[in-house]
Amino acid sequence: MSFPASQFTHSLRPGLLRRGVVLQHDNATPHSANLTQQWLQRYGWEILPHPAHSPDLAPSDFHLFGPLKRHLGGMAFETEDDISELRNWFDNLDVDFFRAVALAKMHRSPRGLR
Secondary structure, three states: OOOOHHHHHHHOOOOOOOOOOEEOOOOOHHHHOHHHHHHHHHOOOEEOOOOOOOHHHOHHHHOOHHHHHHHHOOOOOOOHHHHHHHHHHHHOOOHHHHHHHHHHHHHHOHHHHO
8 A cells, every 4th residue: 555755744744743843764655755855844853863674673663652552542633632642641651661662672682772
């Protein structure tokens, strides 16, 4: 299934997210397309580099997105309150959640945390 850059940039919701956003993506074609890069630059979003051929370093590999998807249940971010719900979820994660993630990561690839 194709996901064009125009659809990707539309999903980023510039009206709700302001300057200062840091985005990491996997360099897939819609993410690295000129249209997307121009959009990100226009809105002042910073790109956090993703090392090439390094799926072990992807944030989704840190067991974060599964629990996040279950919590949000397919919610679309249409309002500031919707985004606040996402912030609240992150704010309420306890240290044990991140400890378990780090230990799992170390077990899979000790070099991945250096």
